Amino acid sequence: MAHDEPQATGPTKLVIRNIGLMLSGALEKPILDADTIVAVNGKITAIGRAKDVDTEGATTVVDANGTTVAPGLIDSHVHPVAGDWTPRQNQIGWIDSFLHGGVTTMISAGEVHMPGRPRDVVGLKAMAIFAQRAFWTLRPGGVKVHAGAPVIECEMVEDDFRELAAAGVKLLGEVGLGGVKDGPTARKMVGWARKYGIQSTIHTGGPSIPGSGLIDKDVVLEADTDVIGHINGGHTALPDDQIRCICEGCKRGLELVHNGNERSALYTLRVAREMNELGRVILGTDAPAGSGVQPLGILRMVSMLASLGEVPAEIAFCFATGNTARMRALDCGLIEIGRAADFVLMDKAQHSAGKNLLDSVGLGDLPGVGMTIIDGIVRTQRSRNTPPATKVPMIVGH
Ligand SMILES: [Zn+2]
Numbered sequence: 001m002a003h004d005e006p007q008a009t010g011p012t013k014l015v016i017r018n019i020g021l022m023l024s025g026a027l028e029k030p031i032l033d034a035d036t037i038v039a040v041n042g043k044i045t046a047i048g049r050a051k052d053v054d055t056e057g058a059t060t061v062v063d064a065n066g067t068t069v070a071p072g073l074i075d076s077h078v079h080p081v082a083g084d085w086t087p088r089q090n091q092i093g094w095i096d097s098f099l100h101g102g103v104t105t106m107i108s109a110g111e112v113h114m115p116g117r118p119r120d121v122v123g124l125k126a127m128a129i130f131a132q133r134a135f136w137t138l139r140p141g142g143v144k145v146h147a148g149a150p151v152i153e154c155e156m157v158e159d160d161f162r163e164l165a166a167a168g169v170k171l172l173g174e175v176g177l178g179g180v181k182d183g184p185t186a187r188k189m190v191g192w193a194r195k196y197g198i199q200s201t202i203h204t205g206g207p208s209i210p211g212s213g214l215i216d217k218d219v220v221l222e223a224d225t226d227v228i229g230h231i232n233g234g235h236t237a238l239p240d241d242q243i244r245c246i247c248e249g250c251k252r253g254l255e256l257v258h259n260g261n262e263r264s265a266l267y268t269l270r271v272a273r274e275m276n277e278l279g280r281v282i283l284g285t286d287a288p289a290g291s292g293v294q295p296l297g298i299l300r301m302v303s304m305l306a307s308l309g310e311v312p313a314e315i316a317f318c319f320a321t322g323n324t325a326r327m328r329a330l331d332c333g334l335i336e337i338g339r340a341a342d343f344v345l346m347d348k349a350q351h352s353a354g355k356n357l358l359d360s361v362g363l364g365d366l367p368g369v370g371m372t373i374i375d376g377i378v379r380t381q382r383s384r385n386t387p388p389a390t391k392v393p394m395i396v397g398h
Contacts, residue, residue, distance in 0.1 A: 011040070011041055011059070012039075012040070012041055012042070012059045012060065012376055013038065013039070013040050013058045013059050013060075014037075014038070014039040014040075014059070014060045014062070014373070014377075015037075015038050015055045015058040015060070015061045015062070016036065016064055016069060016343070016373075016393075017035065017036045017055065017061065017062070017063060017064065018036075018050075018063050018064045018066060019034070019035045019037070019066075019068075019069045020035075020064065020066035020067055020068060020347075021067075021068040021069075021356070021357060021358070022034050022035070022047075022069050022070075023068060023069070023070035023071070023317050023321075023335070024071075024334060024335045024336070025070065025071040025317065025318055025321035025322030025325070025333050025334040025335060026318065026322045026334055026336070027278055027279055027315060027318045027322065027323065030312075030315055030317070030318055031314055032047065032335060034047050034048050034049060035049055035050055036048060036049065036053050036055065037069065037335065037341075038053055038054065038055060039341030040376075042341050042375035042376040042377070043339065043340060043341060043376070044335065044337050044338065044339050044340075045337060046337070047335060047336075058397065059398065060376075060377075060378065060395065060397070060398055061395070061396050061397035061398075062345075062378065062393050062394070062395055062396070063393060063394050063395075063396045064345055064393045065370075065391050065392065065394060066347075066391055067345050067346060067347040067370055067389065067391050067392070067393055068345065068346050068347060068357045068358075068367075069335070069343050069344075070317055070321065070335075070343065070344050071321040071325075071332060071333050071335055071339075071343060071344070072104025072105060072321075072332060072333075072343055072344050072372060072373070073101075073102045073103045073105075073299070073320045073321060073344060074103070074104070074105040074106070074282075074298075074321060074324040074330070074332070074333055075098065075103050075105070075107065075283070075284050075285050075287075075297070075298050075320075076227070076282045076283060076324050076328070077107065077109045077201075077229060077230065077255060077284025077285060077286045078107065078108055078284070078285060078286075078287060078288075079108065079109060079110060079111065079112055079113055079286070079287070079288055079289065080095070080106070080108055080111060080131070080135060080145055080147050081113050081114050082114070082131075082134060083134075083138060083140070084140035086113060086288040087114075087115055088113045088288035088289060088290075088293075089288050091288065091293055093140075094287075094288060094293045094295070095140035095141065095145065096140050096141040096143075097293070097295035097385060098143065098285075098295045098297075098298075099140075099141040099142070099143050099372055099380055100295055100369065100380055100383040100384050100386070101294075101295040101297070101298060101299055101369065101383070101385055101386065102298065102344035102346065102369050102372060102383075103295075103298055104142070104143060104332065104342040104343075104344065104372060104373075104374050104379075105143070105144045105145075105146070105332055105333070105342065106143060106144070106145045106146065106147075107146045107171065107324075107328060108131070108135075108146060108147035108148065108149040108171060108173070109149060109171075109173055109174045109201055109229055109286070110149045110150070110151045110172075110173020110174050111131045111147060111148075111149065111173070112151060112173060112174075112177055113288065119153055119179070120153075120155075121153060121155050124150050124151065124153060124178075125150060125160060125163065125164055127150070128148045128149065128150035128164060128169050129148060129164070129167045129168065129169060130148075131148040132148025132167075132169055132170075133148070134147070135148070141379055141380070142374040142375070142377065142379045143374070144332070144342075146170070146171065146328075146330075147171075148168070148169045148170070148171065149169075149171040149172055149173035150164065150169065150172060150173055151172075151173040151174065151175075151177045151178035152172060152173075152175060152178050152186070152189050153178045153180065154179045154180055154185060155179075156189060158192045161189070161192040161193050161196050161198060162192075162196050164196070164198065165196035165197055169198060170197065170198055170199060171198060171199050171201075172190070172193050172198055172199065172200040172201065172225075174202060174203040174229050175189075175190065175200060175201070175202040175203065175215075175225055176202055176203035176212070176215040176219070177203055177212055181215065181219070182219065183218060183221075183223055184222065186202070186219065186222065186223035186225075187222050187223050187224055190223055190224055190225050191224075194226070199227070199328060200223075200225035200227070201225050201226065201227040201228075201229035202219075202223050202225040202227075202228060202229050203229055203230070203234060204228055204229055204230055204231050204233065204246070205230065205231075205232075205233035205234060205236050205237050205238050205260075205261075206233060206235075206236025206237075206238075207236070208234045208289070209290055216238060216242060217238060217243075217245045217246050217249075220246050221246060221249045221250060224250065224252070225252065226252060226253060226327070227253035227255050227282070227327065227328075228246055228250070228252050228253060228254055228255060229255050229284075230255055230256070230257040230259075230260045230284070230286055231243060231246060231247075231254050231255060231256065231268050232256050232260035232261045232262070232264035232267075232268055233260045233261045233264055234257060234259060234260050234286050234289070235259060235260055235261060235291065236261070237260065237261035237263075240264070243267060243268055243271065244271050247268065247271045247272060247275065247277075248271075248275070251277075251280070252280070253280055253281075253282050253327045254272055254280045254281050254282070255282050255283070255284055256268060256281065256282070256283055256284070256301060256305070256319070257284045257285060257301075258285040258286065258294055258297035258298070258300060258301050259285060259286040259287060259289045259290075259292075259297075260286065262304060265301075265304070265305070265309075266304075266308055266309050268281075269305055269311065270309070270310075273310070273311070278311070278315065278318075278319075279323055280323075280327075282319055282320075282323050282324040282327060283298055283301045283302070283319045283320045283324070284298075285298060296366060296385060296386060298320050299366050299367060299369075299386070300366065301316075301319075301320070302316045302317055302361060303316075303364055303365065303367075304364070306361045306362050306364075307361070307362055307364030308364070312362070313357075313358040313359075313361035313362045314358055316361070321334065322334045340375060341373060341375060342373065342374050342375065343371075343372070343373040344369060344372050344373075345371040345373075345392075345393045346367040346368060346369050346370060346389060347368055347370060347390045347392070348360035348365070348367060348390050349365055349366060349367060349368040349386070349387035349388065349389065349390070350368065350389070350390050352365040353365070365387075366386055366387055367386065367389070368382075368388050368389025368390065368392075369382075369383035369385075370382055370383070370389045370392035370393050371393045378395060381393075381395075
């Protein structure tokens with residue numbers, strides 16, 4: 001298990017050449033006409049045809065071998081606890097396993113599985129600050145885990161949000177998992193959070209486990225969080241008319257999760273497409289959870305939506321990359337100059353009926369991951385978790 005982030009010593013220049021297909025992560029232009037990417041010191045500096053970009057002086061050269069390069073996948077909804085361990089299913093190494101599923105960035109929706117989780121205001125603030133610090137210091141396999149997402153309680157006052165923000169907390173955990181379950185209180189606190197630059201999300205739908213509660217469309221719309229967390233339920237979804245009401249009643253992010261109701265995810269996607277608002281759709285796993293820990297959860301969502309949701313595969317990849325990055329103001333998620341050099345290299349799985357990667361995903365197959373790169377550094381080669389890719393990239397020079 002790779003628990004320590006490989007550190008670059010001195011300046012680095014990564015060249016990825018011979019790329020067969022480049023997915024940008026951007027809905028407005030999901031496929032780029034380019035076969036080479038250059039990244040200096042972890043940031044993308046050039047994208048183009050090999051003859052047009054400066055590849056001299058590379059410290060690492062990757063021959064993509066005609067495979068597909070996409071931005072590293074972003075899981076918009078995870079529940080980390082501490083290190084690469086989850087008590088929810090007693091599992092060690094789950095974040096590293098997700099990296100093998102192409103996930104390079106994760107967003108915490110609350111460290112709610114912490115054994116003995118404090119619910120008093122001083123305790124919950126301390127835990128959020130601890131989680132934010134701990135996951136920024138320790139990156140399992142190099143994965144960027146944005147954690148430190150306190151679950152709001154009724155006793156909190158505006159000054160608590162100011163204090164959390166000043167200490168580096170940038171997220172709220174799912175509204176509704178703590179004592180605040182009513183619209184007016186949630187709206188007031190979400191407003192305080194927003195005032196101090198803290199993003200918010202909400203637990204939409206029925207209770208996830210004994211002890212959690214129902215959050216319906218009225219509470220969701222009144223709370224007005226930045227992201228409508230698992231609009232397809234976690235697992236129990238709201239009725240379709242309530243889902244439509246939420247989609248039409250606000251402009252916030254529509255998060256579809258693996259550990260939710262798949263039919264409701266497809267319904268939400270259809271409504272978003274009808275409204276011409278696919279830019280609001282983002283993906284998460286909501287793992288670890290009662291239904292387990294799914295290292296391939298984001299790829300499975302992309303495949304499910306592309307094969308059953310009537311969206312092209314290259315668009316479905318945007319839901320897991322550029323859409324999330326834009327909504328959550330991250331510097332990754334798009335193949336664009338100046339962005340973080342976080343990539344996943346994939347090809348169609350061996351023996352897939354699809355002609356190529358996009359075709360195979362459109363048929364509902366999972367791609368094979370051949371390599372992941374974070375901050376311009378190769379983190380994994382052939383995935384131990386996906387079906388084997390037909391072609392795999394190679395490191396050809398240092
Ligand atoms: Zn939830």
